[in-house]
Amino acid sequence: MIALLDLRQTLDAFAACNDDHDVWASFGWVHASEGDLLAARFWLPADEDAAFDDDGEVPEAVQALGLSACLEPATFADVLDVQKRQRPLSSLQDYAEALAYYAEYDAFLQVDGVDEALGEAGAAEQDAARAAGVGPGIFAAFELTLACAGEQVKAAAQRVAQLLDIPVGEALARCRALPVLLGEALDRRRAQAIKDDFEAIGVRVQVRGFKPFPWMDVPVLR
Template sequence: MIELLDLQQTLRAFAACNDDDAVYASFGWVHATGGDLLQARFWLPSSSDEALDDDGERSAASAAMGLFPYLEPATFADVLDVQKRQRPLSSLQDYAQALAYYAEYDAFQQVEGIDEALGEAGAEEQAEAREAGVGAGIFASFDLTLKACPEGQIKAAAQRVARLLEIPVGEALARCRALPLVLGEALDLRRAQAIKDQFEAIGATVQVHGFKPFPWMDAPVLR
Protein backbone atom coordinates (compact mmCIF):
# COMPACT_ATOMS: atom_id res chain seq x y z
CA MET A 1 0.00 0.00 0.00
CA ILE A 2 1.31 3.44 -0.93
CA GLU A 3 1.38 5.93 1.95
CA LEU A 4 1.26 9.47 0.64
CA LEU A 5 2.92 12.26 2.61
CA ASP A 6 2.92 16.01 2.33
CA LEU A 7 6.22 17.91 2.25
CA GLN A 8 6.34 18.53 5.99
CA GLN A 9 5.72 14.85 6.72
CA THR A 10 8.42 13.92 4.22
CA LEU A 11 10.96 16.19 5.91
CA ARG A 12 9.94 14.70 9.24
CA ALA A 13 10.59 11.20 7.88
CA PHE A 14 14.10 12.24 6.86
CA ALA A 15 14.71 13.97 10.18
CA ALA A 16 13.69 10.77 11.98
CA CYS A 17 16.76 9.05 10.53
CA ASN A 18 19.86 8.98 12.69
CA ASP A 19 22.33 9.87 9.94
CA ASP A 20 23.03 9.62 6.21
CA ASP A 21 23.50 5.85 6.46
CA ALA A 22 20.02 5.52 7.93
CA VAL A 23 18.60 7.56 5.04
CA TYR A 24 20.23 5.16 2.59
CA ALA A 25 18.87 2.15 4.48
CA SER A 26 15.35 3.54 4.91
CA PHE A 27 14.38 4.90 1.49
CA GLY A 28 14.83 3.54 -2.01
CA TRP A 29 13.81 6.73 -3.82
CA VAL A 30 11.71 9.84 -3.34
CA HIS A 31 8.62 9.92 -5.53
CA ALA A 32 6.36 12.95 -5.86
CA THR A 33 3.37 14.27 -7.73
CA GLY A 34 3.87 17.28 -10.00
CA GLY A 35 3.37 20.97 -9.39
CA ASP A 36 3.94 23.09 -6.31
CA LEU A 37 5.85 21.04 -3.72
CA LEU A 38 3.82 22.63 -0.92
CA GLN A 39 0.75 21.01 -2.47
CA ALA A 40 2.44 17.86 -3.78
CA ARG A 41 2.26 14.40 -2.30
CA PHE A 42 5.32 12.24 -1.72
CA TRP A 43 6.01 8.54 -1.45
CA LEU A 44 9.07 7.03 0.21
CA PRO A 45 9.31 3.39 -0.89
CA SER A 46 11.75 1.34 1.16
CA SER A 47 13.56 0.18 -1.98
CA SER A 48 13.73 1.04 -5.67
CA ASP A 49 12.27 -2.36 -6.52
CA GLU A 50 9.14 -1.56 -4.53
CA ALA A 51 8.39 1.36 -6.84
CA LEU A 52 9.02 -0.44 -10.13
CA ASP A 53 7.26 -3.18 -12.06
CA ASP A 54 8.93 -6.19 -13.67
CA ASP A 55 9.95 -4.10 -16.70
CA GLY A 56 11.70 -1.50 -14.57
CA GLU A 57 8.96 1.08 -15.11
CA ARG A 58 7.05 2.82 -12.35
CA SER A 59 4.36 0.59 -10.89
CA ALA A 60 0.75 0.85 -11.96
CA ALA A 61 -0.23 1.89 -8.43
CA SER A 62 2.22 4.80 -8.33
CA ALA A 63 1.31 5.85 -11.87
CA ALA A 64 -2.37 5.87 -10.95
CA MET A 65 -1.59 8.30 -8.13
CA GLY A 66 0.39 10.59 -10.41
CA LEU A 67 3.71 9.79 -8.73
CA PHE A 68 7.03 10.14 -10.53
CA PRO A 69 10.61 9.51 -9.41
CA TYR A 70 11.74 12.86 -7.99
CA LEU A 71 15.19 12.63 -6.36
CA GLU A 72 17.43 10.00 -4.87
CA PRO A 73 17.11 10.01 -1.07
CA ALA A 74 20.76 10.97 -0.57
CA THR A 75 20.38 13.90 -2.96
CA PHE A 76 17.11 14.95 -1.33
CA ALA A 77 18.86 14.97 2.06
CA ASP A 78 21.82 16.90 0.64
CA VAL A 79 19.50 19.63 -0.68
CA LEU A 80 17.89 19.96 2.75
CA ASP A 81 21.29 20.02 4.44
CA VAL A 82 22.71 22.72 2.15
CA GLN A 83 19.64 24.90 2.65
CA LYS A 84 19.85 24.33 6.41
CA ARG A 85 23.52 25.36 6.55
CA GLN A 86 22.82 28.52 4.58
CA ARG A 87 19.67 29.45 6.46
CA PRO A 88 19.34 27.50 9.76
CA LEU A 89 15.82 28.83 10.40
CA SER A 90 14.52 28.11 6.89
CA SER A 91 10.75 27.75 6.53
CA LEU A 92 8.96 24.88 4.82
CA GLN A 93 8.55 27.13 1.78
CA ASP A 94 12.31 27.76 1.74
CA TYR A 95 12.95 24.02 1.60
CA ALA A 96 10.35 23.60 -1.13
CA GLN A 97 12.08 26.26 -3.22
CA ALA A 98 15.50 24.68 -2.67
CA LEU A 99 14.23 21.26 -3.73
CA ALA A 100 12.44 22.64 -6.79
CA TYR A 101 15.57 24.53 -7.82
CA TYR A 102 17.73 21.43 -7.60
CA ALA A 103 15.18 19.30 -9.47
CA GLU A 104 15.16 21.83 -12.32
CA TYR A 105 18.82 22.86 -12.52
CA ASP A 106 20.66 19.90 -10.95
CA ALA A 107 22.44 22.38 -8.69
CA PHE A 108 22.08 23.70 -5.17
CA GLN A 109 20.31 27.00 -4.79
CA GLN A 110 22.65 29.72 -3.57
CA VAL A 111 21.10 31.83 -0.84
CA GLU A 112 21.80 35.54 -1.25
CA GLY A 113 24.31 36.92 1.18
CA ILE A 114 26.01 33.58 1.90
CA ASP A 115 29.73 33.26 1.21
CA GLU A 116 29.99 30.49 -1.39
CA ALA A 117 33.40 29.48 -0.06
CA LEU A 118 32.00 28.88 3.43
CA GLY A 119 28.55 27.75 2.35
CA GLU A 120 26.96 28.51 5.69
CA ALA A 121 25.20 31.22 7.63
CA GLY A 122 27.09 33.70 9.74
CA ALA A 123 27.79 33.22 13.44
CA GLU A 124 24.96 35.51 14.51
CA GLU A 125 22.37 33.59 12.51
CA GLN A 126 23.70 30.25 13.75
CA ALA A 127 23.52 31.50 17.32
CA GLU A 128 19.93 32.61 16.75
CA ALA A 129 19.02 29.13 15.52
CA ARG A 130 20.71 27.49 18.48
CA GLU A 131 18.83 29.80 20.85
CA ALA A 132 15.63 28.64 19.14
CA GLY A 133 16.62 25.02 19.78
CA VAL A 134 17.46 24.25 16.15
CA GLY A 135 20.57 22.16 15.55
CA ALA A 136 23.11 22.38 12.76
CA GLY A 137 21.99 19.42 10.65
CA ILE A 138 18.80 17.80 9.39
CA PHE A 139 18.84 15.10 12.08
CA ALA A 140 18.27 15.45 15.82
CA SER A 141 21.38 16.29 17.83
CA PHE A 142 22.19 16.40 21.53
CA ASP A 143 24.53 18.08 23.99
CA LEU A 144 25.27 16.02 27.11
CA THR A 145 26.61 17.31 30.41
CA LEU A 146 27.56 15.27 33.47
CA LYS A 147 25.89 17.19 36.31
CA ALA A 148 26.30 14.94 39.37
CA CYS A 149 27.75 11.61 40.42
CA PRO A 150 27.54 9.62 43.67
CA GLU A 151 30.79 9.88 45.64
CA GLY A 152 31.25 6.13 45.56
CA GLN A 153 31.06 6.12 41.75
CA ILE A 154 33.51 8.92 41.00
CA LYS A 155 36.25 6.53 39.90
CA ALA A 156 33.85 4.59 37.68
CA ALA A 157 32.67 7.85 36.14
CA ALA A 158 36.29 8.96 35.59
CA GLN A 159 37.08 5.74 33.74
CA ARG A 160 34.12 6.36 31.44
CA VAL A 161 35.10 9.99 30.92
CA ALA A 162 38.70 9.03 30.14
CA ARG A 163 37.57 6.63 27.41
CA LEU A 164 34.98 9.03 26.04
CA LEU A 165 37.16 12.14 25.90
CA GLU A 166 40.41 10.23 25.29
CA ILE A 167 42.21 11.82 28.22
CA PRO A 168 44.28 10.34 31.10
CA VAL A 169 42.27 8.85 33.95
CA GLY A 170 43.91 11.24 36.43
CA GLU A 171 42.70 14.24 34.45
CA ALA A 172 39.26 12.67 34.08
CA LEU A 173 39.10 12.11 37.85
CA ALA A 174 39.87 15.77 38.49
CA ARG A 175 37.16 16.85 36.06
CA CYS A 176 34.64 14.51 37.67
CA ARG A 177 35.33 16.15 41.02
CA ALA A 178 34.67 19.58 39.53
CA LEU A 179 31.34 19.07 37.78
CA PRO A 180 29.57 20.01 35.54
CA LEU A 181 31.47 18.36 32.69
CA VAL A 182 30.54 18.44 29.01
CA LEU A 183 30.44 14.86 27.70
CA GLY A 184 29.67 15.72 24.10
CA GLU A 185 28.12 18.25 21.77
CA ALA A 186 26.07 17.83 18.59
CA LEU A 187 25.90 14.07 19.14
CA ASP A 188 23.56 11.96 17.05
CA LEU A 189 20.71 10.16 18.78
CA ARG A 190 22.33 6.72 18.97
CA ARG A 191 25.63 8.03 20.30
CA ALA A 192 23.94 10.33 22.80
CA GLN A 193 21.68 7.54 24.08
CA ALA A 194 24.62 5.16 24.52
CA ILE A 195 26.62 7.72 26.52
CA LYS A 196 23.64 8.65 28.69
CA ASP A 197 22.99 4.98 29.45
CA GLN A 198 26.64 4.38 30.40
CA PHE A 199 26.65 7.09 33.04
CA GLU A 200 23.15 6.55 34.36
CA ALA A 201 24.05 2.89 34.92
CA ILE A 202 26.34 4.04 37.78
CA GLY A 203 23.80 6.49 39.19
CA ALA A 204 25.25 9.62 37.58
CA THR A 205 23.02 12.48 36.47
CA VAL A 206 23.32 13.50 32.82
CA GLN A 207 21.71 16.67 31.53
CA VAL A 208 20.43 16.35 27.98
CA HIS A 209 19.81 19.28 25.64
CA GLY A 210 18.17 18.16 22.41
CA PHE A 211 18.22 20.21 19.20
CA LYS A 212 15.52 19.79 16.58
CA PRO A 213 16.22 19.54 12.85
CA PHE A 214 13.53 22.02 11.74
CA PRO A 215 11.95 25.01 13.54
CA TRP A 216 8.40 23.61 13.45
CA MET A 217 9.36 20.36 15.21
CA ASP A 218 9.38 19.59 18.93
CA ALA A 219 12.71 19.26 20.71
CA PRO A 220 14.00 15.67 20.55
CA VAL A 221 14.41 13.65 23.74
CA LEU A 222 16.29 10.56 24.84
CA ARG A 223 14.80 7.66 26.75
Protein backbone atom coordinates in the same frame (compact mmCIF):
# COMPACT_ATOMS: atom_id res chain seq x y z
CA MET B 1 -0.34 0.28 0.53
CA ILE B 2 0.90 3.61 -0.80
CA ALA B 3 0.97 6.10 2.07
CA LEU B 4 1.03 9.62 0.63
CA LEU B 5 2.72 12.41 2.56
CA ASP B 6 2.84 16.17 2.26
CA LEU B 7 6.16 18.03 2.20
CA ARG B 8 6.30 18.59 5.94
CA GLN B 9 5.59 14.93 6.67
CA THR B 10 8.27 13.95 4.16
CA LEU B 11 10.88 16.17 5.81
CA ASP B 12 9.83 14.82 9.20
CA ALA B 13 10.34 11.26 7.91
CA PHE B 14 13.90 12.11 6.88
CA ALA B 15 14.52 13.88 10.19
CA ALA B 16 13.38 10.75 12.05
CA CYS B 17 16.40 8.88 10.67
CA ASN B 18 19.48 8.65 12.86
CA ASP B 19 21.95 9.60 10.13
CA ASP B 20 22.70 9.42 6.40
CA HIS B 21 23.09 5.64 6.56
CA ASP B 22 19.60 5.36 8.00
CA VAL B 23 18.27 7.39 5.07
CA TRP B 24 19.87 4.93 2.65
CA ALA B 25 18.44 1.98 4.60
CA SER B 26 14.94 3.43 5.03
CA PHE B 27 13.97 4.78 1.61
CA GLY B 28 14.33 3.45 -1.91
CA TRP B 29 13.45 6.70 -3.68
CA VAL B 30 11.42 9.87 -3.36
CA HIS B 31 8.38 10.01 -5.64
CA ALA B 32 6.33 13.19 -5.88
CA SER B 33 3.44 14.75 -7.76
CA GLU B 34 4.05 17.57 -10.22
CA GLY B 35 3.79 21.28 -9.48
CA ASP B 36 4.30 23.34 -6.35
CA LEU B 37 6.08 21.15 -3.81
CA LEU B 38 4.22 22.83 -0.95
CA ALA B 39 1.02 21.35 -2.37
CA ALA B 40 2.59 18.14 -3.69
CA ARG B 41 2.11 14.61 -2.43
CA PHE B 42 5.09 12.37 -1.79
CA TRP B 43 5.70 8.65 -1.43
CA LEU B 44 8.75 7.11 0.22
CA PRO B 45 9.00 3.47 -0.89
CA ALA B 46 11.01 1.28 1.46
CA ASP B 47 13.46 0.13 -1.21
CA GLU B 48 14.19 0.37 -4.93
CA ASP B 49 12.29 -2.85 -5.63
CA ALA B 50 9.13 -1.11 -4.44
CA ALA B 51 10.07 2.19 -6.09
CA PHE B 52 10.37 0.76 -9.61
CA ASP B 53 8.94 -2.15 -11.55
CA ASP B 54 10.93 -4.77 -13.45
CA ASP B 55 11.33 -2.37 -16.38
CA GLY B 56 12.77 0.36 -14.18
CA GLU B 57 9.60 2.42 -14.38
CA VAL B 58 7.50 3.91 -11.60
CA PRO B 59 4.76 1.33 -10.87
CA GLU B 60 1.45 1.94 -12.63
CA ALA B 61 -0.41 2.16 -9.31
CA VAL B 62 1.89 5.00 -8.28
CA GLN B 63 1.59 6.75 -11.63
CA ALA B 64 -2.19 6.54 -11.29
CA LEU B 65 -1.87 8.72 -8.19
CA GLY B 66 -0.06 11.36 -10.23
CA LEU B 67 3.39 10.61 -8.83
CA SER B 68 6.70 10.28 -10.67
CA ALA B 69 10.33 9.78 -9.64
CA CYS B 70 11.66 12.91 -7.95
CA LEU B 71 15.07 12.42 -6.34
CA GLU B 72 17.24 9.74 -4.82
CA PRO B 73 16.88 9.80 -1.01
CA ALA B 74 20.56 10.68 -0.46
CA THR B 75 20.28 13.60 -2.88
CA PHE B 76 17.02 14.75 -1.29
CA ALA B 77 18.75 14.75 2.11
CA ASP B 78 21.75 16.62 0.69
CA VAL B 79 19.50 19.38 -0.66
CA LEU B 80 17.89 19.78 2.75
CA ASP B 81 21.28 19.79 4.47
CA VAL B 82 22.81 22.39 2.14
CA GLN B 83 19.78 24.65 2.55
CA LYS B 84 19.90 24.33 6.32
CA ARG B 85 23.62 25.06 6.54
CA GLN B 86 23.05 28.26 4.59
CA ARG B 87 19.90 29.25 6.47
CA PRO B 88 19.55 27.29 9.77
CA LEU B 89 16.02 28.52 10.47
CA SER B 90 14.71 27.82 6.97
CA SER B 91 10.95 27.55 6.59
CA LEU B 92 9.04 24.84 4.77
CA GLN B 93 8.75 27.28 1.85
CA ASP B 94 12.55 27.67 1.79
CA TYR B 95 13.04 23.90 1.60
CA ALA B 96 10.41 23.62 -1.14
CA GLU B 97 12.25 26.23 -3.21
CA ALA B 98 15.62 24.51 -2.66
CA LEU B 99 14.22 21.14 -3.75
CA ALA B 100 12.47 22.61 -6.79
CA TYR B 101 15.66 24.40 -7.82
CA TYR B 102 17.72 21.22 -7.59
CA ALA B 103 15.11 19.21 -9.50
CA GLU B 104 15.22 21.76 -12.33
CA TYR B 105 18.90 22.69 -12.48
CA ASP B 106 20.68 19.71 -10.86
CA ALA B 107 22.45 22.19 -8.59
CA PHE B 108 22.07 23.47 -5.05
CA LEU B 109 20.30 26.76 -4.52
CA GLN B 110 22.66 29.49 -3.35
CA VAL B 111 21.06 31.59 -0.61
CA ASP B 112 21.59 35.34 -0.97
CA GLY B 113 24.07 36.79 1.49
CA VAL B 114 25.85 33.51 2.20
CA ASP B 115 29.52 33.22 1.28
CA GLU B 116 29.56 30.56 -1.45
CA ALA B 117 33.07 29.46 -0.46
CA LEU B 118 32.02 28.82 3.15
CA GLY B 119 28.57 27.50 2.30
CA GLU B 120 27.12 28.22 5.71
CA ALA B 121 25.33 30.92 7.64
CA GLY B 122 27.17 33.44 9.77
CA ALA B 123 27.72 33.06 13.49
CA ALA B 124 24.72 35.24 14.39
CA GLU B 125 22.29 33.04 12.46
CA GLN B 126 23.82 29.87 13.87
CA ASP B 127 23.54 31.27 17.39
CA ALA B 128 19.90 32.22 16.78
CA ALA B 129 19.14 28.69 15.61
CA ARG B 130 20.80 27.18 18.67
CA ALA B 131 18.84 29.53 20.93
CA ALA B 132 15.67 28.33 19.20
CA GLY B 133 16.64 24.73 19.89
CA VAL B 134 17.47 23.91 16.27
CA GLY B 135 20.52 21.73 15.70
CA PRO B 136 23.19 21.87 12.99
CA GLY B 137 21.91 19.12 10.68
CA ILE B 138 18.71 17.53 9.40
CA PHE B 139 18.67 14.85 12.09
CA ALA B 140 18.09 15.14 15.84
CA ALA B 141 21.24 16.15 17.74
CA PHE B 142 22.10 15.98 21.42
CA GLU B 143 24.44 17.65 23.87
CA LEU B 144 25.35 15.69 27.01
CA THR B 145 26.81 17.19 30.17
CA LEU B 146 27.94 15.59 33.42
CA ALA B 147 26.80 17.94 36.17
CA CYS B 148 26.98 15.74 39.27
CA ALA B 149 28.91 12.54 39.90
CA GLY B 150 28.10 12.13 43.61
CA GLU B 151 29.74 9.16 45.28
CA GLN B 152 30.55 7.62 41.90
CA VAL B 153 33.12 10.27 40.98
CA LYS B 154 35.93 7.75 40.40
CA ALA B 155 33.78 5.45 38.28
CA ALA B 156 32.49 8.46 36.37
CA ALA B 157 36.06 9.66 35.81
CA GLN B 158 36.98 6.32 34.24
CA ARG B 159 34.12 6.65 31.79
CA VAL B 160 34.95 10.28 31.05
CA ALA B 161 38.58 9.34 30.40
CA GLN B 162 37.55 6.65 27.94
CA LEU B 163 34.93 8.81 26.25
CA LEU B 164 37.10 11.91 25.84
CA ASP B 165 40.36 9.98 25.36
CA ILE B 166 42.15 11.77 28.19
CA PRO B 167 44.20 10.50 31.18
CA VAL B 168 42.16 9.27 34.15
CA GLY B 169 43.85 11.84 36.41
CA GLU B 170 42.70 14.68 34.19
CA ALA B 171 39.22 13.17 33.96
CA LEU B 172 39.04 12.90 37.76
CA ALA B 173 39.99 16.57 38.13
CA ARG B 174 37.29 17.56 35.66
CA CYS B 175 34.70 15.41 37.43
CA ARG B 176 35.51 17.10 40.72
CA ALA B 177 35.29 20.56 39.16
CA LEU B 178 32.20 19.96 37.00
CA PRO B 179 30.39 20.41 34.72
CA VAL B 180 31.97 18.19 32.06
CA LEU B 181 30.80 18.37 28.46
CA LEU B 182 30.54 14.75 27.34
CA GLY B 183 29.63 15.44 23.75
CA GLU B 184 27.82 17.81 21.41
CA ALA B 185 26.06 17.40 18.08
CA LEU B 186 25.73 13.70 18.88
CA ASP B 187 23.32 11.56 16.91
CA ARG B 188 20.53 9.80 18.79
CA ARG B 189 22.15 6.37 18.99
CA ARG B 190 25.50 7.67 20.19
CA ALA B 191 23.90 9.98 22.75
CA GLN B 192 21.68 7.20 24.09
CA ALA B 193 24.66 4.85 24.43
CA ILE B 194 26.64 7.43 26.44
CA LYS B 195 23.65 8.20 28.65
CA ASP B 196 23.05 4.51 29.31
CA ASP B 197 26.73 3.94 30.11
CA PHE B 198 26.73 6.58 32.86
CA GLU B 199 23.34 5.61 34.24
CA ALA B 200 24.61 2.03 34.60
CA ILE B 201 26.84 3.28 37.45
CA GLY B 202 24.12 5.45 38.95
CA VAL B 203 25.27 8.74 37.42
CA ARG B 204 22.78 10.91 35.60
CA VAL B 205 23.75 13.18 32.74
CA GLN B 206 22.02 16.31 31.54
CA VAL B 207 20.64 15.98 28.03
CA ARG B 208 19.83 18.84 25.70
CA GLY B 209 18.13 17.90 22.47
CA PHE B 210 18.19 19.95 19.28
CA LYS B 211 15.45 19.55 16.69
CA PRO B 212 16.18 19.24 12.98
CA PHE B 213 13.56 21.76 11.83
CA PRO B 214 11.94 24.75 13.59
CA TRP B 215 8.41 23.29 13.51
CA MET B 216 9.38 20.06 15.28
CA ASP B 217 9.31 19.22 18.98
CA VAL B 218 12.59 19.08 20.87
CA PRO B 219 13.89 15.48 20.72
CA VAL B 220 14.43 13.48 23.90
CA LEU B 221 16.25 10.30 24.82
CA ARG B 222 14.81 7.35 26.73
